Amino acid sequence: MNRPAHALLRSTLRARRREFVRLTGWSLVQAVPALLSGWLVARAVDNGFLADRSAVGLGWLGLLACTVLLGAWGTRQATLQLAGVVEPFRDDLVTLVATGTLHRSARRAGPTDTAGVARLTEQVEIARESYGAIVMFVQTFSVTAVSVLLGLAALDPAFLLFVLPPLAAGLALFLLALRAMAARQRAVVLADEAIAEQVGAVADGLRDVTACGAEDVVRARVGARIDAAAGAARALARLTAVRTAALGVGGWLPLVLILAGAPWLVRDGVTTGAVLGALTYVSQALQPALRGFVQGLGGSGLWLLVTVTRILEAAGPTETEAADPGDADPGNAPPATAGSGRRRAAEPGNAPPAPRDGRVELCGVTYGYARSAEPVVRDLGLVLAPGTHLAVVGPSGAGKSTLAALVAGVLEPQAGRIRLGGVPVRDLDRGRLSRSRVLIPQEAYVFSGTLRENLAYLHPTATPPDLDAAVHAIGAQALVQRLGGYDATVDPAVLSAGERQLIALVRALLPPARLVLLDEATCHLDPAAEAVAERAFTGRPATLIVCAHRISSALRADLVLVMDGSHCRLGTHDRLMADCALYRDLIGHWDERAEPARSASPEGTLEVT
Template sequence: MNAAAGQLLRSALHRRRREFLRLAGWTLVRTVPVLLSGWVVARAVDHGFLAGRPGEGFAWLGLLAAATLVGALGTRQVALSLATVVEPLRDELVALVAHGTLNRSARLGGPADTAGVARLTEQVEIVRESYGAVIMFVQTFVVTATSVLLGLAGLDPVLLLLVLPPMLVGLGLFLAALRAMARRQRAVVLADERLAEGAVTLIAGLRDVTACGAEERVAARAGARVDAAASAARSLARLTALRTTALGVSGWVPLLLILVGTPWLVRSGVTTGAILGAMVYLSQGLQPALQEFVRGLGGSGLWLVVALGRIAEAAQLPEDPGPPAAGPVPVPPASSSTPAPGVELRGVTFGYAGAAEPVIRGLDLLLRPGEHLAVVGPSGAGKSTLAAVTAGLLGPQAGEVRIGGVPIRTLNTSEPELLLRYRVLIPQEAYVFAGTVRENVTYLAPEATPAEVDAAVRAVGAGPLAERLGGWDAPLDVAELSSGERQLIALARAYLPPTRLVLLDEATCHLDPAAEAVAERAFARRPGALIVFAHRISSALRADRILVLDGNRARLGTHEELLADSSLYRDLVGHWESAGPGARSQPAGLPEDPYRVDPVARSHFADHRGQVVADRAHRQ
């Protein structure tokens, strides 16, 4: 098992220790009939039937029947407890695969990763089923084998001499072959992936193949992949013969030794009932458990290791940082003699491929609580990438992002509720789901009161929209909402929880300038920090500071400072402005009129700056 797959399994078991222990407890209850079976049969034979007391013999067998009912109850509870261990892992794997597939496609800059889709639809389900099966096989075998050995020792310790050595030899042979079997199982999975990927490509270009007369060449390539998949499957099948050998040594040899050694056992003082009880232990307890363990671990176990390894590779998991620290992630106090930490980027570098030029290089940024930052730049400058890195959706190749003094990587490994206390990101394409207006708005804050919901909706300017839709409990028809209306609902949803940082990644691009100003000013008045990744330069005029991205270079300053020092920022401002007929040409250097606009446009700038001053005074 590779390190990433091992990390996934260890993490899943660590987070659900309580559920796993509950499952183990019910597995013990499930195997009560196995623990009592041989011992009860021995008592029924020795003290009942052979002693001429059939009533006592039947009483002992009645005890075994009662134990069977207890085992049935345990079996039911095991099935219910297993779901609490397995299903959360499936949800986590779906998120990992989706994240890895999107990252892979973004890095390659080409079509979607079809192998990633296969992992999502097939391998996640394989892991889900195999994970549950392996847990059951291993737990059942360990508990059953322990029960059988204890039962044999209770009947007569000499029986262990005939059972324990061959069982250990057979298990050792099987476990020694598992690594080689896992390699061949991986080869089968990779061959199937290549075959599926080639089939998708072939079907998509079938017309071109026919037009170019390349049928024979393409058929040969496809046939080679089919042959490779078949060869890998045959190689695995040959090696799985070891499973049968191991099962024969560990399961059948002890039974044979007891049968052959019966005269010696009788001379050693072992009773007839004890020998019959040992046969029951082996045939009804140990052998079925061994069969399930060997066949399950050699089948489902191999699929689990290989499929989980492929999912971990696709997700590009980081190296295992070790077990998480005990206790919750520390939250800085709300009130202190020193200001609470805000948002900090320390030497952050990020690129989509190792050999490509980084989109962000060595970025340092400190944002105080309550500060409003606008990020501007030409298309492709890295605004959305910076938003994803700051929000923790993308991990930087170097450097660190901290929110409220806590590394974003630490927050990503915590509970979602804790992460929500630190940051919320609203992308350009707002997500609205089928449900009522209230359900959409309170999705991130389900405990919000009606007054808080109403205040959030009206603060971002979505009050008229809620009224037009029919009120809080009116069902939403997502198809009938415009892009701007979806953005208003998403803005109200993000406004409601008291997060330390709000990131608006062109989240108001479908609103008109007036509605955009209302929404941005509402978020700027909140106690937390605000970063607006702007598509209009007017957003910069409302900000305390502005970050200009130009390739992997960045420049930070106020509006006036950047007009004086950044030619790119002056160009961006110029694109937004409309040069009126009264515009004058300016000498080189600092423009005499830095806004270079007609009186009407200049009045708009004055209005913006006056509102910015008022907003800052309100926050202070």
Template sequence: MSGPGVRRTTWAALRARRRALGRLAAWSAVEALPALLGGALVARAVDRGFLAGQFGTGLAWLAGLAAAVLVGAAASGRVYRSLGAVVEPFRDDLAARVVWGALRDATRAGGRADSASVARLTHQVEVVRDTFGGLLLVVRGFLFTAGAALLGLFALAPPLAGAVAAPLLVGLAVFAASLPAMVAHQRAQVSAGERLGRSAASALAGHRDVVACGAQERVVSDVDRRVTAQADAERTLARMAALRSLSLGVGGWLPVVVLVLAAPWLVRQGLSAGAVLGALVYVTTGLQPALHAVVQGVGGGGLRYAVTLDRILRTSPPPGPAPLPSTRPAADGAPATDGDAGPATRSDAASSPPAAGPAPRTGPAGEAGSVPPAVALRGLTFRYGPHARPVLTDLTLTVAAGEHVAVVGPSGAGKSTLAALVSGLVPPESGTVHLAGVPTAGTAPQELARLRVLLPQEAYVRTGSLGDNLRYLHPGVDDATVLAAVRTLGAGPLLSRLGGLDADLDPAALSAGERQLVAAVRAYLAPAPLVILDEATCHLDPTLEATVEHAFAHRGGTLVVIAHRISSATRARRVVVFDGDRPLVGTHDDLLLRSPVYRELVGHWEDVAPPARVPLGRP
């Protein structure tokens, strides 16, 4: 029914609990007592009681059947108790395996904690627990109930037992032959659902990046393909229910038809009417319900059990010593191979800028008046809601073309709001925003994407190849230019680890720093002249963050950085600090003298008090 790993794990779980399994089998045999005696007691009640004119004798035989039913019902309670003794330890073992695997991934070199993965796998453990219990229940029910019914039928009339057993075996054979296809379609349905979930979660997490790139249609199309694939898988799985119906028809209903049609002939051959009725009781109350339960149980919960357990076994290794790391850490703890550094290393960061992107500028070009400012804010006011306190009030700021500006301030001061306003993602309450002389108000997202590229903290990485992700904003760029950009931004170890530009990416398998690095290379290749980094390197280590910012500063065009570390501010030509109601603009040294908020931020970032400054005009 499934892969060897699922079979081995299932048999190991059953062997480890042989005593509990023995109790379950014993109580199941008692529970099957009505299936064993039902037809025979009905036959005697008819032949020796009602047809013989002995009404009391017939009722006595039926009373014996009622007693057997009561005994079987009492045994059912013991069956469920014994079932728990088998199922619950299996569930605990799987949960321990999942938690151990998550801890190992979080503590190994290059690993990371992934609570979402643990929650998903824990949910899958509960699915396995429920389906394993249901599967064990229906299989042992079929074995004992159908076996008891066939044994009773054979004792009642051996020829009838053969006539009933033949279609039953054919129905089971049809069902068994269809199981591999059912498992494959169930696995495809689960995989399609997981791919849809990853695609939708990735799109939602990076929605600012998607909107900033003007890529809504492409992302919606990608998610739509996943929805269609999942719907197709669901429909295919639903069509497989026809095979279950065929199995039930052949194995469960065909024996009834055979008995009804053959009844006159059987009576003429000397079989009593009670025996014929008893045979129908064995088929309709024993064999048919048992076959229906096992086909529906194995064809439904059994398939989910096989596929879900297979997913757990593939993603959660058995407990044991963690392997020694054979890689060295790179960005955000991501492993990078020691031997083959691939086409890029961090020492290449400042060399060979790619041909893609805007033409390099030697300095602020707007001063001569021939080139419009890269960013021009006039009287900008913004608040979240009509009665909220303004986040920005009457802000006027000009960023010249080719300039490098850093924006700093306390958390919640409005830095990311300013980035969203500058990029045109949200409209201001009043005032205007112009990018290279073009107003953001009324400009289509695709046009804005040609003017600026925004890298938010939540970087968007789509399912597909690494090369497709890096060319997301510049599809026509060649491999040589992409590899040059990878070298310039220090992403060579990541490229080597993933397997090159043609490697398929699973966004959920990348760390936050790796996703930021992919988005950084993508933005570096974009032809937009303005780059806005909204804490877009916060998950990178300081060295790699400096490499990325240095690359963007020498890329050509204009760079606005929402600073995450003080080093970002010291690298900028000008710094904008949110100090009170109005931002202050100046150089790093200038703001240390003028802004108490900036001095406090510098002291916090450096974890030391800033040096005392002698006031101007005093010794």
């Protein structure tokens, strides 16, 4: 963290010393009933009621009522003074959060710092309310405890022997447990942040999640964050039982000791009124103040300490970030969590694994959307040489999109392994996804912004000639001209589904990915435009996997994978036409207008047990 939370709180106290002095003054007025209540009760009993002078006793009690009114007025004034202490503190926190969030957003590309926004809107308000509550609780307990001890000493110093030791023991027990409680509270805050960040990421990518069939994976990840938050809350709840024990020792034990020692006190000359006055001091003043102090410091105090610490952690760049000169490709930099710097690319130990080439290997891959459901993909083994063009075909629900998501690393298989260029796809750095593979789902994603930002999203360093070449290869020149050029603002709502797919295809063509997966990514294009787009990808030294929408896609491919649940067949178009009935049936339902098949020397193996 940039500065310790306690240092910030101390600086706040120093900066607003005058406001705190005024607040303390009104707190002393607020404590007048605590100072005089026991003494007035003792006078009313000894000099009034026990002396058969009820009017005198009622007079002393009337004076007690006046002190209560005076204390209520002091409470009101202290509460009004509290705003002068709390609101500037809130302004300081807002400044810290806003500065830190803007600084991080300016230094890195990638997702918006949603955790920073959460801190601005939620944690600052928590800190503000907690700070105000703690100031009142601590101030009230301090002046009340001193007033009660002075009042007990005025009645008889012997009462201090019954009150001071258990009060000190209860406070010590509570303060010793406070550090562990702060750690538990921090775990709760971090778990809440993790849920907010995970849900924000899911909300931003709902279309892609649905298109890739990743609902169960996302549900499991969000569920894990929620379970972690529930576990942290339970651990905190178990530890907060110490607060009850501290209150029992410091607030209730003195009452028991005074009652148990009353016979000895009376024999030693202490009056009955003094005993009642001591009980009044403890039960009506000390015990409520101690309860507010313990519950406030153990609740609001922990929230204050933890939230201020989290705010300070994100208020500025960490030492790692400050020393980081930045990656050559900032758009592909891995996102950093709040309070942690990005991994430095110059450090060899932190270098993400990179695939050697576009070789795709699936070994014994099984995946189902529920443990009890029939697997969509069962014990699939598939090897594709670098640069292979594979078309995946099959009836609806056969698992084509699931296979694409598995190969891309969006889904994790229940069994088996998947490698790209010798590296497990789940180990490839998520922040550098476009460096290794690109998945374009059926529903293409276009965001509000310029056309250049949309096209270069996966390759921010692309130059205008790079953009021109990719646009020409995909056949999107007319679209770029209609929209008004690369610097024109794009409104996704006014684009057709085919136009959105053209933008997504150009975006996927720009980065030097080893593997490109098109999951019916051309289904809204006409056959001629689809052929142009696929030729653009086959002209690159990358492996291409296409979930085919038309017969022409299968005819242009080196190899065709026919999927039908657990039954898969791999081969060329001619071979499958000869010995695969399902493929012939699919051909009969497709449009017969197709380009001639490419001449190629396909290389690939398939194993299905």
